[in-house]
Amino acid sequence: MILSALSSKIEFKILDDSAKNLRGTLYPIYSHKSDRRYGRNGNTMKIINGFDNVSEEFKGAVATIGNFDGVHLGHQQIFRKIVQEARQYQSKAVVITFDPHPKSILHPEKRPFYLLTTVEEKLKLIESLEIDAVMLIPFSLEFSKTTAKDFVCGILWEQLRIRKIFIGHDYTFGRGKEGSEEFLARFGKKLGFQVDVTNAVKVGEIIISSTRIRNSICEGDVKTAGALLGRxxxxxxxxxxxxxxxxxxxxxxxxxxxxxxxxxxxxxxxxxxxxxxxxxxxxxxxxxxxxxxxxxxxxxxxxxxxxxxxxxxxxxxxxxxxxxxxxxxxxxxxxxxxxxxxxxxxxxxxxxxxx
Ligand SMILES: Cc1cc2nc3c(=O)[nH]c(=O)nc-3n(C[C@H](O)[C@H](O)[C@H](O)COP(=O)(O)O)c2cc1C
Ligand SMILES: Nc1ncnc2c1ncn2[C@@H]1O[C@H](COP(=O)(O)OP(=O)(O)O)[C@@H](O)[C@H]1O
Known part of the structure; x- marks a missing residue:
């Protein structure tokens, strides 16, 4: 599968198959004339800046949390899941993400650390996937000290009263990375929300990750980068x-x-x-x-x-x-x-x- 998946023709077929209804909106390039009207039926995605005073309409959200740099095919799969689940229960699909990227605050010594998407690009791509709102948390050294428990109780539960949270296979959050799948499941049982973990999404044999895509670009292999990004x-x-x-x-x-x-x-x-x-x-x-x-x-x-x-x-x-x-x-x-x-x-x- 890998060779055929990475051959240029099939690479874009992958995008066709996995994101049929996104053609023309996933990214301007897929329509000859770019269509910059994102969102459904004229409804545009809401940006929740910070995590206080989340309005009533987002309570009961189906959410996901992550950095989502690149909004690659793996991220897109999680977003599709939360949209599907939210529509089923007439609730809202909310993506929780951070700006700037936590690594640039926590490990500035590891510079240069270059991102695949600017925050504007990330928001546009997420909007094109029909997400209702993005909670954009300003990431600082102070915020990084938030414990996983405070994050779950204060933000996921008090503010969003989540119905369900979806995370990627290797996601951890909160001070010292103590927030894990097990951690969420334990709190979910106590408080009353569900947890779903999405397995690693692959293209051929390659596990998609933002790091893998950055490395492909740095090696000049823009074709593989495109196959993993979906564009x-x-x-x-x-x-x-x-x-x-x-x-x-x-x-x-x-x-x-x-x-x-x-x-x-x-x-x-x-x-x-x-x-x-x-x-x-x-x-x-x-x-x-x-x-x-x-x-x-x-x-x-x-x-x-x-x-x-x-x-x-x-x-x-x-x-x-x-x-x-x-x-x-x-x-x-x-x-x-x-x-x-x-x-x-x-x-x-x-x-x-x-x-
Ligand atoms: C497709 C393409 C390939 C190029 N390949 C080379 C190359 O292999 N070696 C080189 O010295 N310049 C290369 N150039 C750069 C040209 O030297 C450069 O376009 C030309 O000097 C005009 O520069 P200017 O736009 O600053 O006037 C390439 C340019 C293009 C568009
Ligand atoms: N096919 C083309 N591709 C790119 N630029 C073009 C093309 N046709 C005309 N241009 C114009 O010509 C300019 C480049 O001319 P060039 O002689 O290479 O000078 P420069 O050194 O300023 O790049 C571009 O900035 C653009 O305005």
């Missing part, structure tokens, strides 16, 4: 000026200033670019242009079959596959020849997936 890894960036050589080469490039720090390693990639609601195929180079001895690393996008001015615009890049390493060429002509081949390869990779 290609994305980065937004504003177009800045370069050295004005691209047009001369026959391949003008939009130099991007990426919003996120997590980028694949230097090299050439087949990408999609979204600009003002429309999607384009492209080739993207991350590197130092050794042919021209640049010092600074640049991220440059050449959009196929396109010739408008992009300066100052914001583009969103979706990394679909890696093509090759960046290399030094003897002349601009040989570089241009290679880029021509890169473009052909990108078309062959992208056409079947995103015609």
């Amino acid at each position: 290609p890894y994305n980065v937004k960036g504003r177009v800045t000026g370069g050295y004005q050589r691209g047009t001369e080469l026959g391949f003008p490039t939009a130099n991007l200033d990426p919003e996120k720090e997590l980028l694949p390693p230097e090299g050439v990639y087949a990408v999609l670019a979204e600009r003002m609601g429309s999607r384009y195929q492209g080739v993207l180079n991350i590197g130092r242009n050794p042919t021209f001895d640049n010092e600074k690393q640049t991220v440059e996008l050449h959009i196929l079959d396109f010739s408008e001015d992009l300066y100052g615009e914001e583009l969103e890049i979706f990394f679909v596959d890696r093509i090759r390493e960046e290399i030094r060429f003897d002349s601009p002509e040989s570089l241009a020849n290679q880029i021509r081949q890169d473009v052909a390869q990108a078309r062959a990779l992208l056409n079947p997936l995103f015609p």
Whole structure:
């Protein structure tokens, strides 16, 4: 199964099968024109900032708790479960999550720790999965001292009066990570809520996790990252000026200033670019242009079959596959020849997936 699952065609079929009704809304890329109206029937997801004074409408919630960086296929499965369960009992599906990411507060020495999704992206993705509310808890050193018991009694029970909580197979919470499946089950029995643990979701033989996806991206394996995320890894960036050589080469490039720090390693990639609601195929180079001895690393996008001015615009890049390493060429002509081949390869990779 693994090879077929990771082959590019089937990889997106996985998304089709597991998230049929999400096409077009899971992420803008799946509709040609992006549809940024999220939520059901015009109802938008509510953000509960902090954990005090939760309004009556969310009492009796079916909830889940986690960091959910990336909102990958494993997270999506938990979200689908809570939505299904909440609809069945006419209660609300609530996701409890933290900002900033606890690791960045608890282990700042382990920097660089780069996230797959910004908090805005995370909220948008969660909303597209029809969740009713996100409780966004500001994570601080002080909050990290909350005991698992206080968390369960004060937030899950007093504030949300949960009907049921779903957690992932390896989730722990509260001071010293004492909050576990057993811990929740014990309190659930006492207080009157149920606990459900979702087994590890796999793609082929790979157990999906945010760490695994981050590692794939760092290795340049954006294809596996996409298979585990359920969509290609994305980065937004504003177009800045370069050295004005691209047009001369026959391949003008939009130099991007990426919003996120997590980028694949230097090299050439087949990408999609979204600009003002429309999607384009492209080739993207991350590197130092050794042919021209640049010092600074640049991220440059050449959009196929396109010739408008992009300066100052914001583009969103979706990394679909890696093509090759960046290399030094003897002349601009040989570089241009290679880029021509890169473009052909990108078309062959992208056409079947995103015609
Ligand atoms: C698809 C693609 C592949 C590239 N590959 C290389 C490469 O292997 N080696 C290199 O020196 N530059 C490479 N470049 C970068 C070009 O040198 C660069 O686009 C050109 O110098 C224009 O730079 P400018 O936009 O700053 O003017 C590549 C660019 C693109 C779009
Ligand atoms: N197909 C295209 N892909 C990317 N940028 C393009 C394309 N066509 C035109 N452009 C425009 O050309 C500019 C890049 O030209 P280029 O000669 O490479 O100069 P720069 O050094 O500023 O990147 C881009 O910023 C964009 O405004």
